[in-house]
Amino acid sequence: MKKRKDDLPSIVYSTDASFNPFTPDEIAVTLPPAQQSLRISLETKHRAGKTVTLILGFVGNELDLGELGKKLKNYCGTGGSAKDGEVILQGDHRDKVKIWLQKNNYKVK
Numbered sequence: 001m002k003k004r005k006d007d008l009p010s011i012v013y014s015t016d017a018s019f020n021p022f023t024p025d026e027i028a029v030t031l032p033p034a035q036q037s038l039r040i041s042l043e044t045k046h047r048a049g050k051t052v053t054l055i056l057g058f059v060g061n062e063l064d065l066g067e068l069g070k071k072l073k074n075y076c077g078t079g080g081s082a083k084d085g086e087v088i089l090q091g092d093h094r095d096k097v098k099i100w101l102q103k104n105n106y107k108v109k
Helices: 062-076 094-103
Strands: 037-043 052-056 080-083 086-090
Touching: 037 094, 052 094, 062 080, 062 086, 062 094
Parallel strands: none
Antiparallel strands: 037 052, 052 086, 080 086
C-alpha cells in the first residue's frame, strides 16, 4: 500500500537519539474482539438524503479499523469507508452487520 504524503511525519531530522516522531495515538493497541463494544446506527443527516450504516466505538489503530471495514464491506457487498474510529457502509445493513460482528465475537449494541 502506497503511503500518502499526509501520513508521513513533518520532522525531517532530529539530533535527539530518543526522539520518536510518532505520537502515542498512532501506535494505539487494538483491543481483542471480545473486549470491543461496538454501536450500530443508521444515519441520513449530512449525506444528501442517502442512508448509511455507522459502526462506532472501535478501539485500536487505523490499520485494524481499515481491515474491519474491508471485511464488513465485502460481507455486505457494498461500498463505504473506515476512518476516525468509525466504519461507514452505504445503505441500511444493520441486521447483516450485527450478525457478522456477533459471529466474530464483537459485543454489539
